[in-house]
Amino acid sequence: MLDDVLSPSVFLTAFTTILVIQDPLGAIPVFLSLTRRQSPERRRASARQATLLSLAVILAFAIFGRSILGLLGISVAALQVSGGLLLLLVALELLTESSRADDDADSADSNVALVPLGTPLLxxxxxxxxxxxxxxxxxxxxxxxVSVTLAIVVVHVITWLALRFSLTLHRVLGEAMILVLTRVMGLLLAAIAVQMIGDGITTYIGERF
Structure with missing residues (x-):
């Protein structure tokens, strides 16, 4: 009976692919950099919000993706280019951001759980x-x-655990090292964004010609 609604091969393929793409461990430095001025409670909330948003977005596209993109006349390549541009803007902020007073922290960090952590990073x-x-x-x-939904949920449980316990890493490293990680991750994130944009443009041109 279970085999009628759950395909182990589809589950394993979806789980492995999405887990590798999301790379929860690789997201930890970016998460720590973007939330470094938040309190521990606020950072835990950011981890939860980012994971829940990512879960909702990916589930929605898994079920209604083709219909949504088709209705709006948007290709996956166009989505890839736009996501890359958004990541590039975030990377530039990480590379050029100067130290600010604590009273600026809330306004600067209020939405990072949603953008760019929830989407397009996760x-x-x-x-x-x-x-x-x-x-x-x-x-x-x-x-x-059913198979893909289960895979997506399991991946996001792993992602939430990785972000949630990144707080321990924050305490070990300290504020100065997190600031260094901010600059390094900004550079790497910029490279990822450029790669994403390039792949999207190549795919878009290939679809048109």
Whole structure:
């Protein structure tokens, strides 16, 4: 009976692909950099909010993705380019941001859990596309939705745990090292953004010609 609604192969493929793309351990330095001025309670809330938003976005696209993009006339390549541009703006902020007073912290960090942590860092074009492809590759629609949904939920539990316990890493490293990580991750994030934009443009041109 379980085999009628759950495909182990689809689940494992979706789980592995989305986990690798999201890279929870790789997201920890960016998370610590963007939330370094937040209190421990606020940082825990940011980890929860970012994970829940990512879960909601990827689930929505896994189930309704093709319909949503088709309705709006948007290709996955266009989504990839736009996500890359947004990440590039975030990277530039990490690279150029100067120290600010604590009274600026709340306004600067109030939305980082949603953008860019929740999306496009966690729920980026790659993870969205992987979920959509996994659903379409299933032997039956219901099997695909159930298998991919379960995979997405398990991946986000792992992601939340990684972000949640990054607080321990923050205490070990200290504020100065987190500031250094901010600059380093800004550089790496800029490279990721450029790669994402380049891949999106290449795919977009390939689809048109």
């Amino acid at each position: 729920a980026g074009p790659g993870a969205i596309a992987a979920a959509m492809v996994a659903v379409e590759s299933a032997p039956a629609p219901v099997t695909g939705w």
